[in-house]
Amino acid sequence: AISEAGVDGGTVQKISNFNSSIGLQPVRTEGSIEAVNGNAGEAIFEDYRGVKVLSSYAPLELDDLTWAMLSEIDLDEAKKPLRQLRYSGLVVFLLMFPVSLVLGWIVTRSITSRIKGIKDTAAKLAGGDLDINIPVSGNDEISELAASFEKVRISIRSLVENQSKTIDELSASLIPLNDDIGVMVLIGLFDDHRLENVRQKITEDLSMRFHQLVIIDVSNISNFNEYTGNGIVKIAKTVRLMGCNTILSGIHASMAYEMTNLNIDLQGIDTQNTLQNAISQAMEIINNDTK
Numbered sequence: 390a391i392s393e394a395g396v397d398g399g400t401v402q403k404i405s406n407f408n409s410s411i412g413l414q415p416v417r418t419e420g421s422i423e424a425v426n427g428n429a430g431e432a433i434f435e436d437y438r439g440v441k442v443l444s445s446y447a448p449l450e451l452d453d454l455t456w457a458m459l460s461e462i463d464l465d466e467a468k469k470p471l472r473q474l475r476y477s478g479l480v481v482f483l484l485m486f487p488v489s490l491v492l493g494w495i496v497t498r499s500i501t502s503r504i505k506g507i508k509d510t511a512a513k514l515a516g517g518d519l520d521i522n523i524p525v526s527g528n529d530e531i532s533e534l535a536a537s538f539e540k541v542r543i544s545i546r547s548l549v550e551n552q553s554k555t556i557d558e559l560s561a562s563l564i565p566l567n568d569d570i571g572v573m574v575l576i577g578l579f580d581d582h583r584l585e586n587v588r589q590k591i592t593e594d595l596s597m598r599f600h601q602l603v604i605i606d607v608s609n610i611s612n613f614n615e616y617t618g619n620g621i622v623k624i625a626k627t628v629r630l631m632g633c634n635t636i637l638s639g640i641h642a643s644m645a646y647e648m649t650n651l652n653i654d655l656q657g658i659d660t661q662n663t664l665q666n667a668i669s670q671a672m673e674i675i676n677n678d679t680k
Contacts, residue, residue: 416459420446424457433464443467450665451566452672470545477511477537484530507535563594563603566668569675571600574664575621576609584620588627595631602674603628604667608639615651625658634674635659638667 419434429447436442441464449456485504513521521542563571573591591603605628607613607621625635636659640648648655661667 416457418444418459420444420459420461421457424448424459425455427455436461441465451668466548470541470548473541473544477534477541480537481534484534504531504534507531507538511538563591563598563600565598565600566671569601570604570668570671571595571598571602572604572606572664572668574606574609578611579617579620581620584617584624588624591624592627592631595628595633600633601678602634602636602671604636604638604664604671606638606664606667607644608641608664613644613647615653618648618651618653622653622655622658629657634671636661636667636671638662638664 416437418436419432423430423432424446425448427448431443431445433441433443436444442461443464444459444461446457446459449458481504510521522539563573565571571594573587575587579587595603605621605625610617610621621637625637628635637655638661640660640662659670661670
């Protein structure tokens with residue numbers, strides 16, 4: 390795919406030798422260009438492979454450098470659940486119309502009851518409840534319909550779990566800005582398992598990298614509440630016990646209000662409203678320590 394994207398053979402060989410494309414793979418897409426130019430947004434365009442993607446991009450100012458941050462998913466992959474739901478809806482229509490004509494009011498009433506159950510389940514599924522079980526019994530058309538919905542549910546859940554796993558891996562990684570500063574960006578929904586995974590991963594990373602200061606960005610957490618707030622503070626305090634200064638970034642107004650109402654203890658932990666401000670503060674702290 391890299392060769393097909395027009396990357397010269399020498400660069401491809403270097404990527405193969407180093408087993409990494411960092412600093413070698415050129416990315417010149419609409420999103421990367423816009424982000425480098427200081428713009429943020431969302432758009433659909435072709436990535437460096439020539440594949441259409443749904444992209445969210447934004448610039449990250451770091452001293453005199455402008456970094457481009459992009460989060461992308463293939464457009465076909467993003468649309469797959471919608472196509473499956475459209476197909477299932479078509480199956481519902483094609484099956485139920487002839488059944489209602491042939492079996493009459495009594496049979497239709499029985500079928501309507503079963504269809505309502507599937508409809509309610511589908512509504513819960515559309516609302517994001519991917520753990521709900523769709524009962525499948527019998528060998529009639531309604532059972533086939535339920536089986537189709539169950540297959541859709543399993544497929545969507547698998548997709549979401551894979552994406553969650555990818556996000557979990559990304560958001561549990563400590564990214565070194567330099568030898569002294571590391572950044573961990575927390576993304577998505579957090580439960581007990583994810584919070585503990587982050588805490589374990591950051592301690593493992595710090596054991597190998599010996600950073601003086603760690604920035605934990607919480608601006609992209611979807612379910613901030615008392616439980617996640619205390620879990621994040623627990624992670625920050627664990628980092629401090631390992632000898633690192635800690636800054637929590639991404640503390641926006643509603644999050645600060647919630648923390649105050651919940652009496653979440655932030656004693657000894659610096660906070661900033663943006664990741665950029667946190668990086669600036671971290672640089673200042675490190676520079677002062679080295680003087």
